[in-house]
Amino acid sequence: MATRLKETDVVVLGVGLVGAILARELTKAGLEVVGLERGEPRYTVPDFQGPAMHDELRYSIRKSLMMDTAKETYTFRNSADQTALPIRRLQSFLPGTGLGGSAVHWNGQTWRFHEADFRMRSLAAERYGKDFLGPDYTFQDWGVGYADLEPYYDRFEYLMGICGKAGNLQGKKVPGGNVLEEPRAREYPNPAQKEPFGSAMFRKAAEGLGYHPFPGPSANMSRPYTNPEGVSLGTCMFCGYCERYGCEHYAKSSPQTTVLPVLLKEARFKLRTHCQVQRINLDRSRRVATGVTYVDGKGAEYEQPAKLVIVGLFALNNVRMLLLSKLGEPYDPRSGKGVVGRNYTYQTTSGVNVFFDEKTNINPFMRSGSCGTTIADFVSDNFDHAKLGFLGGAYIGEVMSHGRPIEFHPTPPGTPAWGSQWKKAVIRHYNHTSVVNVHGSSIATRFNYLDLDPTYKDAWGQPLMRMTFDFPENDLKMSAFCTERATEIAKAMGAKQVAGGPRTRPYTVTQYQSTHNTGGTVMGADRSTSVVNRYCQSWDAPNVFVIGASNFPQNASYNPTDTVGALAYWAADAIVNKYLKSPGPLVT
Amino acid sequence: MSSQRPSSPQAPGPVNPARRLLFKAAGAASAAAALPLAADAQPRAPQQAYVFFNPAEAAFIEAAVARLIPKDEAGAGALEAGVANYIDKQLAGAWGAGERLYRSGPWREGSASQGYQLPFTPAELFRNAIRAINQKNANFPKLGAEEQDAFLDSLQKGKDDLGGVPASQFFESLLAVTIEGFFSDPAYGGNRDMVAWKMIGFPGAYSDFYDWVDRHGVAYNAPPASLAQDARGTIHVHVVQKGK
Numbered sequence: 001m002a003t004r005l006k007e008t009d010v011v012v013l014g015v016g017l018v019g020a021i022l023a024r025e026l027t028k029a030g031l032e033v034v035g036l037e038r039g040e041p042r043y044t045v046p047d048f049q050g051p052a053m054h055d056e057l058r059y060s061i062r063k064s065l066m067m068d069t070a071k072e073t074y075t076f077r078n079s080a081d082q083t084a085l086p087i088r089r090l091q092s093f094l095p096g097t098g099l100g101g102s103a104v105h106w107n108g109q110t111w112r113f114h115e116a117d118f119r120m121r122s123l124a125a126e127r128y129g130k131d132f133l134g135p136d137y138t139f140q141d142w143g144v145g146y147a148d149l150e151p152y153y154d155r156f157e158y159l160m161g162i163c164g165k166a167g168n169l170q171g172k173k174v175p176g177g178n179v180l181e182e183p184r185a186r187e188y189p190n191p192a193q194k195e196p197f198g199s200a201m202f203r204k205a206a207e208g209l210g211y212h213p214f215p216g217p218s219a220n221m222s223r224p225y226t227n228p229e230g231v232s233l234g235t236c237m238f239c240g241y242c243e244r245y246g247c248e249h250y251a252k253s254s255p256q257t258t259v260l261p262v263l264l265k266e267a268r269f270k271l272r273t274h275c276q277v278q279r280i281n282l283d284r285s286r287r288v289a290t291g292v293t294y295v296d297g298k299g300a301e302y303e304q305p306a307k308l309v310i311v312g313l314f315a316l317n318n319v320r321m322l323l324l325s326k327l328g329e330p331y332d333p334r335s336g337k338g339v340v341g342r343n344y345t346y347q348t349t350s351g352v353n354v355f356f357d358e359k360t361n362i363n364p365f366m367r368s369g370s371c372g373t374t375i376a377d378f379v380s381d382n383f384d385h386a387k388l389g390f391l392g393g394a395y396i397g398e399v400m401s402h403g404r405p406i407e408f409h410p411t412p413p414g415t416p417a418w419g420s421q422w423k424k425a426v427i428r429h430y431n432h433t434s435v436v437n438v439h440g441s442s443i444a445t446r447f448n449y450l451d452l453d454p455t456y457k458d459a460w461g462q463p464l465m466r467m468t469f470d471f472p473e474n475d476l477k478m479s480a481f482c483t484e485r486a487t488e489i490a491k492a493m494g495a496k497q498v499a500g501g502p503r504t505r506p507y508t509v510t511q512y513q514s515t516h517n518t519g520g521t522v523m524g525a526d527r528s529t530s531v532v533n534r535y536c537q538s539w540d541a542p543n544v545f546v547i548g549a550s551n552f553p554q555n556a557s558y559n560p561t562d563t564v565g566a567l568a569y570w571a572a573d574a575i576v577n578k579y580l581k582s583p584g585p586l587v588t
Numbered sequence: 589m590s591s592q593r594p595s596s597p598q599a600p601g602p603v604n605p606a607r608r609l610l611f612k613a614a615g616a617a618s619a620a621a622a623l624p625l626a627a628d629a630q631p632r633a634p635q636q637a638y639v640f641f642n643p644a645e646a647a648f649i650e651a652a653v654a655r656l657i658p659k660d661e662a663g664a665g666a667l668e669a670g671v672a673n674y675i676d677k678q679l680a681g682a683w684g685a686g687e688r689l690y691r692s693g694p695w696r697e698g699s700a701s702q703g704y705q706l707p708f709t710p711a712e713l714f715r716n717a718i719r720a721i722n723q724k725n726a727n728f729p730k731l732g733a734e735e736q737d738a739f740l741d742s743l744q745k746g747k748d749d750l751g752g753v754p755a756s757q758f759f760e761s762l763l764a765v766t767i768e769g770f771f772s773d774p775a776y777g778g779n780r781d782m783v784a785w786k787m788i789g790f791p792g793a794y795s796d797f798y799d800w801v802d803r804h805g806v807a808y809n810a811p812p813a814s815l816a817q818d819a820r821g822t823i824h825v826h827v828v829q830k831g832k
Contacts, residue, residue: 070691073690076701083696086690196802366797367801404790508701
């Protein structure tokens with residue numbers, strides 16, 4: 001029997017980026033908040049310190065900071081006519097675990113989406129006609145627009161101390177920044193990071209081809225910074241151990257380096273780690289959440305009653321939590337009805353290796369997680385799709401984050417996979433190869449979705465979530481087009497040889513691509529096609545807010561974290577200034 | 589921003605590579621046994637003992653890694669770098685026992701895109717496959733290089749069942765751990781003396797390139813650093829106890 005605990009005002013599920021921000025905002029508003037985190041408590045000191053942190057085997061290959069798949073994982077299949085099987089080891093995407101969540105091990109790319117992303121269905125119809133892609137594509141509007149979120153993007157970027165150069169200040173174009181971005185109210189809080197060698201070559205090549213290169217926005221500090229919470233960050237040292245690692249230098253924005261130091265001193269906040277939430281409990285009407293049930297590290301079960309439930313888990317786990325709690329109607333791909341698990345999308349990535357002569361020292365190990373020069377000329381709807389037959393796009397950039405040799409030892413096509421020839425090719429090319437990345441959008445279709453697996457269970461006896469996904473035709477076309485543009489730029493960088501190709505089917509869970517799993521609890525204005533309203537509030541139980549990349553109705557060309565942070569502040573503002581004054585549905 | 593690189597410690601220890609090779613040449617079985625050595629004033633290299641592999645398994649692994657990453661005019665290969673030792677310790681430890689591996693059934697053969705679906709831990713997978721290889725091809729370690737390469741090639745492309753493990757699956761695992769052992773920190777028992785890092789010019793566990801990153805194209809020639817290196821430059825190799 002579960003031990004029933006004293007009721008709290010708010011229970012926050014997952015103390016990562018979303019959980020920490022919501023807990024901070026809600027305790028500031030005077031509420032008592034309990035934060036439930038499944039993983040370890042962990043801090044810059046002592047947990048992320050060098051030299052132990054600089055261990056490629058332990059962190060990149062054995063994935064020590066990631067969700068423990070011995071206990072819980074997902075099942076996967078490419079299409080609904082296959083039997084899904086468990087992802088027995090994480091490879092394609094890497095949800096983190098522990099205090100700070102995936103925002104501890106991220107690289108730090110911090111991009112704002114475009115209006116054409118937030119109003120994708122409406123604007124594509126206006127520009128290209130109503131049935132441009134046909135009925136299988138279920139992309140839709142978000143129910144919020146860029147102008148709604150701009151102040152919250154701003155707030156999040158100042159919390160995180162993002163480094164970059166604005167290209168559009170209140171409508172005024174600023175050369176050297178991203179002139180194709182939506183207008184921002186003010187400049188980034190910090191200047192862009194230093195530009196590495198490969199990025200400088202990319203800049204020249206892209207400019208020569210008539211594009212608009214700019215430094216990618218980075219959460220790796222270009223200088224010491226103190227954020228509005230009074231928390232200080234240090235300067236990034238370009239150590240080359242960023243993604244899949246915690247930062248020893250306090251130089252990567254994470255909950256630990258931006259908000260937790262303040263939150264953890266707050267008496268109204270109670271952090272409980274090693275707590276595995278089993279479900280959100282609903283009352284008999286199933287219209288009101290009464291709290292959650294969780295199992296602690298010793299295996300004891302507790303019921304934590306709460307007036308307000310904030311679901312701030314990793315995107316995939318947000319979806320699973322609603323499915324396990326039977327909150328909201330699960331999506332059925334045959335009828336097209338139901339919403340939870342609908343519009344699961346990903347990121348369509350590809351890359352081009354740029355092989356230089358032996359005199360050109362790329363020094364790939366001198367990098368930060370997100371330093372690099374990029375172009376947005378083929379992002380979202382920044383270019384005309386009328387004759388291309390697809391929607392969406394990609395940013396293209398030289399954004400290498402490391403030269404760690406187990407993961408990075410590029411060889412030209414035709415090189416054997418082992419033996420003396422392989423070894424000599426690795427030695428020849430290791431320090432003389434740059435990579436141009438293509439970071440592309442992912443459109444929603446009626447075929448790609450998430451539901452509960454009928455067979456496989458986690459260590460607590462609960463069903464795993466089942467992922468049914470393959471790359472839609474639209475995204476294959478997008479990837480082919482954008483990878484061709486990337487290859488042209490790569491050739492113009494002065495390389496001896498370039499090698500790469502677009503993303504192809506089938507999607508495989510055996511190769512790292514991106515941890516940008518999005519959708520499944522999407523937001524929107526119409527409750528028949530969304531799980532939460534424009535304030536990330538559950539349509540079914542108004543005292544449940546679900547926040548994260550699971551809210552994206554489809555995924556954009558850019559990395560999701562800036563938009564997740566903006567949604568966190570947007571939802572927090574709605575809770576504090578609207579919901580608390582009159583608890584109930586914020587949209588009727 | 590001051591971030592001068594401190595003077596780098598020299599490469600570790602008076603380890604005599606020739607003698608280490610002598611140990612190897614003596615074979616896996618005797619390498620694990622006490623070595624009758626004359627009094628030696630020099631500090632001795634840590635004696636290599638296999639804690640997972642039996643002698644026949646060790647003989648296969650040593651021969652195989654020596655072909656996957658061979659010693660050649662470019663420098664040491666996997667064997668000289670201690671990769672057989674690395675694999676032994678990995679299989680004896682938590683990873684070998686299935687750390688972070690979802691192990692619940694039912695077990696079904698999936699599509700390639702669904703990834704690893706065998707019921708074996710890495711330790712079981714290696715043991716089963718090497719046992720099957722040694723039953724049929726016990727002479728593999730004694731073959732010439734070309735014949736060994738041909739056999740490894742047949743594993744890579746093969747569909748043979750090696751004690752329940754498809755040959756190509758075993759080869760893929762073997763190649764992956766060989767590359768890991770070659771390039772991982774020497775603390776784990778491979779990449780001895782950081783030989784693989786020196787070969788490609790990777791600085792290892794070093795943590796600060798702030799003053800270097802905008803010196804475009806600079807030749808960075810400082811010796812690498814191990815995370816297990818003390819102030820005198822000695823690398824302390826992590827010892828893994830044999831366990832389940």
